[in-house]
Amino acid sequence: MLRFLNRVETLGNQLPHPTTLFIWFSLLVLxxxxxxxxxxxxxxxxxxxxxxxxxxxxxxxxLHRVLTASVSNFTQFAPVGTVLVAMLGxxxxxxxxxxxxxxxxxVAKAGxxxxxxxxxxxxxxxxxAADAGYVVLIPLAGIVFxxxxxxxxxxxxxxxxxxxxxxxANLLIGPVDAVLAGISTEAAHLxxxxxxxxxxxxxxxxxxxxxxxxxLGTIITExxxxxxxxxxxxxxxxxxxxxxxxxxxxxxRNAGLVFAVSITLIAVGxxxxxxxxxxxxxxxxxxxxxxxxxxxVISLIAALCGxxxxxxxxxxxxxxxxIKDMEDTFxxxxxxxxxxxxxxxxxxxxxxxxxxxxxxxKGATWLQALSLSPVILLSIFxxxxxxxxxxxxxxxxxxxxxxxxFIPMFLLLGIAPEQVQAAYRVGDSSTNxxxxxxxxxxxxxxxxxxxxxxxxxGTIMSLMLPYSITFLLGWSIVFAIWIAxxxxxxxx
Numbered sequence: 001m002l003r004f005l006n007r008v009e010t011l012g013n014q015l016p017h018p019t020t021l022f023i024w025f026s027l028l029v030l031x032x033x034x035x036x037x038x039x040x041x042x043x044x045x046x047x048x049x050x051x052x053x054x055x056x057x058x059x060x061x062x063l064h065r066v067l068t069a070s071v072s073n074f075t076q077f078a079p080v081g082t083v084l085v086a087m088l089g090x091x092x093x094x095x096x097x098x099x100x101x102x103x104x105x106x107v108a109k110a111g112x113x114x115x116x117x118x119x120x121x122x123x124x125x126x127x128x129a130a131d132a133g134y135v136v137l138i139p140l141a142g143i144v145f146x147x148x149x150x151x152x153x154x155x156x157x158x159x160x161x162x163x164x165x166x167x168x169a170n171l172l173i174g175p176v177d178a179v180l181a182g183i184s185t186e187a188a189h190l191x192x193x194x195x196x197x198x199x200x201x202x203x204x205x206x207x208x209x210x211x212x213x214x215x216l217g218t219i220i221t222e223x224x225x226x227x228x229x230x231x232x233x234x235x236x237x238x239x240x241x242x243x244x245x246x247x248x249x250x251x252x253r254n255a256g257l258v259f260a261v262s263i264t265l266i267a268v269g270x271x272x273x274x275x276x277x278x279x280x281x282x283x284x285x286x287x288x289x290x291x292x293x294x295x296x297v298i299s300l301i302a303a304l305c306g307x308x309x310x311x312x313x314x315x316x317x318x319x320x321x322x323i324k325d326m327e328d329t330f331x332x333x334x335x336x337x338x339x340x341x342x343x344x345x346x347x348x349x350x351x352x353x354x355x356x357x358x359x360x361x362k363g364a365t366w367l368q369a370l371s372l373s374p375v376i377l378l379s380i381f382x383x384x385x386x387x388x389x390x391x392x393x394x395x396x397x398x399x400x401x402x403x404x405x406f407i408p409m410f411l412l413l414g415i416a417p418e419q420v421q422a423a424y425r426v427g428d429s430s431t432n433x434x435x436x437x438x439x440x441x442x443x444x445x446x447x448x449x450x451x452x453x454x455x456x457x458g459t460i461m462s463l464m465l466p467y468s469i470t471f472l473l474g475w476s477i478v479f480a481i482w483i484a485x486x487x488x489x490x491x492x
Contacts, residue, residue: 018445018457022342025436026349030066033353034058043361046405052361055354065352070345077344082295083443084333086135089299089306091329092322096310098255099143101248113222115148116158120217123162124169124210127176133163134440136298139447151229152451153463158221160444161467162213164432168425169209173200178287180399180421187403188417195411201418202425203490205482212478216470224466251312255305262301266290336446343442350437356391357401363388364405374415375480378423381406382476385427390435399424418489426479430472433464 016024037056045052056062074080093099119141126133138159145155168176177199184197269277270285277290285291310316350356363384370377388398402424407417432438436457449455482489 018442019339019342021457022339022346022436022442026342026346029346029349029353029355030057030062032355033062033349036353036355041358043358043365046361046364046401052354052357054358055352057349057353062352066349069348073344073348074341077340077347077439080337080340080344083135083336084330086295086299087329087333088326089302090136090139091326092306092310093302094143094306095325095328096306096315097248097313098251098306098309099140100147101252101309113218115144115150116154116221117214117218119144119155119158120162120166120221121210121214123159123164123217124166124213125171126163127167127170127174133159134443135295137163138444139450142447142451146232146451149232150226151232153448153455153459154221154225154229156444156448156451157225157463157467158217160433160464161217161220161471164438164440165217165429165467165471166210166213167432168429169206169213171207171210173203177202177206180425183399183403184407184417184421187407188411190404191408191411195417197417197421198490201490202422204487205422205479205489206425208478208482209475212475213471216474217467220466220470225463228462247313251309254312255309258305258308259301262304266297332450333446335449336443339442339446343436343439347437347439356388356437359391360388360398360401364402368405368409374410374413374419375483377410377413378415378419378483379476379480381420382423382427382472382479385424386431386472387427389428389431391437398428419483422489423479426475427472430475431468434461434468 033054034056036054037059040053042051042053044050057066090099119137123133123137123141126137138156141155141159142152143155145158146152181197181199181201184201185195188195188197266277269275270288270290272278273283275283277288278285279288290297307316307322310322316322370380372380385398385402388402399421403420407420410420411417435441441460445455445457445460448460452459
């Protein structure tokens with residue numbers, strides 16, 4: 001296995017710099033859009049009965065769009081603003097010394113497989129906080145592993161596996177459940193207007209999946225990822241070997257007090273049905289401004305805790321020192337911003353061309369024509385969803401396309417929409433960590449390059465491929481057993 005992964009890394013790293021790769025991909029999409037458009041490649045949308053053709057981006061209209069939208073592609077690219085906002089607060093928390101002190105406590109209490117399990121589990125649970133897992137947990141996991149004397153890339157890989165690979169698993173109901181259930185309900189109404197899919201339709205399954213992904217991710221991290229990486233060497237002593245002074249301990253207490261007050265204020269705004277942080281119309285939490293602005297909330301809390309710690313340890317005792325730390329944090333983001341500019345162009349070009357949608361529709365039509373047993377058909381659907389995920393990044397966009405085809409078809413065959421939705425979630429999550437079309441793939445590249453400046457796409461692929469394959473196989477097997485045994489996926 002290690003020899004195979006080394007081969008994958010070697011071949012992958014023969015590819016150019018990730019930024020150059022995105023430039024080439026963007027040009028390739030432009031050329032392919034012209035060629036496929038000339039060939040008249042198209043597909044019929046399953047519900048709208050409209051023909052979706054590949055759009056020629058080298059036409060006059062296409063070129064005008066490429067030229068006029070380059071700025072908005074970049075400024076509206078979700079990972080850009082999200083990461084920068086998050087890093088403002090996290091930069092204060094890091095440079096004040098707060099994160100180092102917290103890591104000392106964490107490393108002292110967790111080691112070996114426990115540390116890996118904590119990181120993967122935290123990644124899985126982070127899907128509740130929308131994009132925060134990518135911009136907060138992944139870089140933090142690298143610091144945690146380095147502080148424990150382990151290679152930081154292993155920690156970041158474990159976190160990435162939990163955050164993205166475990167996107168459809170959780171112990172709590174989150175925004176993704178509401179989105180998918182709504183789409184599933186609309187699709188089911190095409191056959192049965194009375195059939196609704198509940199937000200908690202897959203709850204039992206995603207709870208089980210949380211522990212499954214944590215277990216599988218921990219095993220891969222300890223048995224494959226860490227052995228495949230060289231021993232981590234660092235100049236500074238690791239956190240668990242240096243005792244905290246009384247001043248730093250006081251700083252932690254003050255930061256903890258600020259954190260407790262912040263959480264209390266959030267609870268006051270969320271727990272009552274009429275809470276100020278809830279949606280003013282539906283009074284829900286999942287669609288509230290709080291959830292939509294969770295990255296800002298995390299950044300603000302991190303900044304306040306960092307300031308409390310920094311003031312206590314006398315780091316922030318001069319005018320402008322806090323601002324200086326924020327400026328220094330942004331100074332390290334230059335390479336990330338360059339990468340994100342070209343990644344944004346590529347993702348948008350691919351969407352404009354309709355190539356991903358056309359391929360997805362044709363694949364869905366092929367699967368619909370098969371006549372197989374429910375378990376086998378759902379298993380094939382899992383593989384198909386996993387493959388389509390490599391081409392179309394948005395989970396809701398893919399489900400909006402696939403649900404109207406497969407939910408009615410399976411419903412007529414006696415297969416519940418809840419089962420189809422769960423199968424989709426397994427396939428969609430498993431390959432998130434190996435597709436460059438995933439918006440935060442470039443974010444992970446930039447974070448990992450902090451520890452390995454020459455890191456290429458091949459390194460990430462070799463790190464994440466074992467997780468992806470294991471998640472897809474293990475999750476699919478458990479899903480098949482679950483369905484065959486007739487176990488409920490969620491509350492009736």
